[in-house]
Amino acid sequence: MEFVSQKTLCILKPDALSRDLEDAIAEKLMAAGLQILARKEMLLSYAQAEAFYAVHKDRAFFEELCTYISSGPIVVQVLSGVEAVSKYRTLMGATNPDQAEPGTIRGDFGQSLSLNTVHGSDSLENAEKEIAFFFDPQDFYI
Numbered sequence: 280m281e282f283v284s285q286k287t288l289c290i291l292k293p294d295a296l297s298r299d300l301e302d303a304i305a306e307k308l309m310a311a312g313l314q315i316l317a318r319k320e321m322l323l324s325y326a327q328a329e330a331f332y333a334v335h336k337d338r339a340f341f342e343e344l345c346t347y348i349s350s351g352p353i354v355v356q357v358l359s360g361v362e363a364v365s366k367y368r369t370l371m372g373a374t375n376p377d378q379a380e381p382g383t384i385r386g387d388f389g390q391s392l393s394l395n396t397v398h399g400s401d402s403l404e405n406a407e408k409e410i411a412f413f414f415d416p417q418d419f420y421i
């Protein structure tokens with residue numbers, strides 16, 4: 280089986296920044312062999328949140344999700360590494376922190392379904408779309 284290097288999108292949500300978890304999360308990423316290729320701190324508008332999470336627009340939690348993700352600063356990062364999409368999803372843990380394994384980011388730091396600390400792309404196809412939502416190709420090199 281051939282293992283290929285991939286890129287994926289990581290978002291540190293407002294609860295990660297308000298609790299100063301950036302370094303602790305970066306350590307977990309590094310230990311898992313995931314490199315941070317590009318990074319920016321920003322405040323998403325509600326309209327940008329609606330566009331980013333459009334796939335969830337018919338879900339009951341959509342408004343809560345968009346309100347939360349636009350409620351404070353976030354950090355968006357491009358990660359790279361071997362099988363980065365699945366590797367980072369495993370490292371994040373289950374969406375609901377109550378069901379996430381200890382040692383995963385959400386298992387260790389998540390507080391609720393909304394305040395679940397991080398987002399990650401769920402497929403290679405969506406990773407490409409989500410990276411392009413936030414970054415231009417010249418923002419990173421590899």
Ligand code: CMP
Nearest residue numbers: 340343344374392393394395397398399
């Ligand atoms: P994320 O990986 O960012 O993708 C969509 C987000 O919707 C998810 O993390 C959760 O934070 C949020 N979410 C999923 N299900 C629910 C739910 N039932 N109620 C509130 N938020 C949810």
